[in-house]
Amino acid sequence: MxxxxxxxxxxxxxxxxxxxxxxxxxxxxxxxxxxxxxxxxxxxxxxxxxxxxxxxxxxxxxxxxxxxxxxxxxxxxxxxxxxxxxxxxxxxxxxxxxxxxxxxxxxxxxxxxxxxxxxxxxxxxxxxxxxxxxxxxxxxxxxxxxxxxxxxxxxxxxxxxxxxxxxxxxxxxxxxxxxxLTEAARAERREEVSRLLTRREYEVITHYAAGLGVTEIAGLLGRSVKTISAQKCAAMKKLALSNDIELYRFAVECGVTQSEQT
CATH class of the missing domain: 3.40.50.2300 (Response regulator)
Known part of the structure; x- marks a missing residue:
């Protein structure tokens, strides 16, 4: 990708x-x-x-x-x-x-x-x-x-x-x-991401894109660190992303942030 x-x-x-x-x-x-x-x-x-x-x-x-x-x-x-x-x-x-x-x-x-x-x-x-x-x-x-x-x-x-x-x-x-055109492309990519990921996987990457770490996301959502880490890894695999830097850049480029989901 x-x-x-x-x-x-x-x-x-x-x-x-x-x-x-x-x-x-x-x-x-x-x-x-x-x-x-x-x-x-x-x-x-x-x-x-x-x-x-x-x-x-x-x-x-x-x-x-x-x-x-x-x-x-x-x-x-x-x-x-x-x-x-x-x-x-x-x-x-x-x-x-x-x-x-x-x-x-x-x-x-x-x-x-x-x-x-x-x-x-x-x-x-x-x-x-x-x-x-x-x-x-x-x-x-x-x-x-x-x-x-x-x-x-x-x-x-x-x-x-x-x-x-x-x-x-x-x-x-x-x-x-x-x-x-830029915002329309971002919206289309967000829709594609939401189709690829489960609701919880999507929720995790939106918080990650907002700057929260796995431990912080776990505390915020009331899940274990292991669960949040597994959901983040699953999302990365579906999006063909190999590391956290790529995930962050992808999320920013798509406009996937928690503020846009509220």
Whole structure:
């Protein structure tokens, strides 16, 4: 089993450190995008963008922000999927900045709309904006070869990061979407662990992940040290873990802690 290379720290500290690192990463990329998209205005043709969103305030916010970048040119706007296809046929463009959901009844929407657009305009970059929080839907959107997916809860100044990445044909996933996918993966792994282990084995490793030793767990649960040790060993065997360090890292990576079970 491939195990995550995590330091021996509690899961809250790991999560906090990870969010801080990713936040700093996004801050640096936002600054780089702003600098590059301004400084290179005289060196390259502007990125021609279609904005597709059925919320006028979102369109206004995007336009108000992108107007500050000289090498971005908004060539058209669309408020529905049919209108997006119409303006895409009428204009020369490089990238579409599109909402995931903007359909009227009976129209294509979500991943289906993206799939159709990618089929019709296979060489154009696609940046998806969404309020979607369901991990399975977000994964479908990412798997459809879009260049970037951001939540509308992300900072708006990350849009230039997404555009810069998309034009370089690099994949970009915004921090809110990353967090949603990470937590969904952790939840799925917790469910898998709970299926593999008995209730008592699961209970033991949650306390172990919280930092308690075998003797402390035995006292807390009113069982013998021998019983707790046997249950921990049984859990490790089922999870293909060979030592306590691997068990701790596995539990932290999965988010298996006693606080999440209460």
């Amino acid at each position: 491939n195990l995550p290379s995590l330091p021996l720290a509690d899961d809250a500290a790991v999560a906090t450190a990870s969010r801080r690192i990713m936040h700093e990463h996004d801050e640096q990329h936002a600054a780089l995008a702003a600098r590059n998209m301004t400084d290179t205005a005289d060196l390259a043709a502007p990125v021609r963008v279609i904005i597709a969103d059925d919320h006028p305030l979102v369109v206004y916010a995007l336009e108000s922000m992108l107007v500050n970048y000289p090498n971005v040119q908004i060539v058209a706007r669309a408020r529905s999927v049919p209108e997006l296809f119409e303006v895409a046929e009428q204009h020369t463009f490089d990238l579409v900045l599109m909402d995931l959901y903007m359909a009227l009844p009976g129209e294509l929407d979500g991943p289906d709309a993206i799939r159709a657009f990618r089929a019709g305009f296979p060489h154009k970059a696609v940046v998806v904006l969404t309020m979607e929080s369901e991990a399975s839907v977000l994964r479908k959107a990412i798997d459809l070869e879009v260049n970037a997916v951001l939540s509308k809860r992300d900072r708006i100044d990350l849009i230039p990061v997404a555009i810069m990445s998309a034009m370089a044909r690099e994949k970009y996933v915004g921090p809110v979407v990353r967090d949603l």
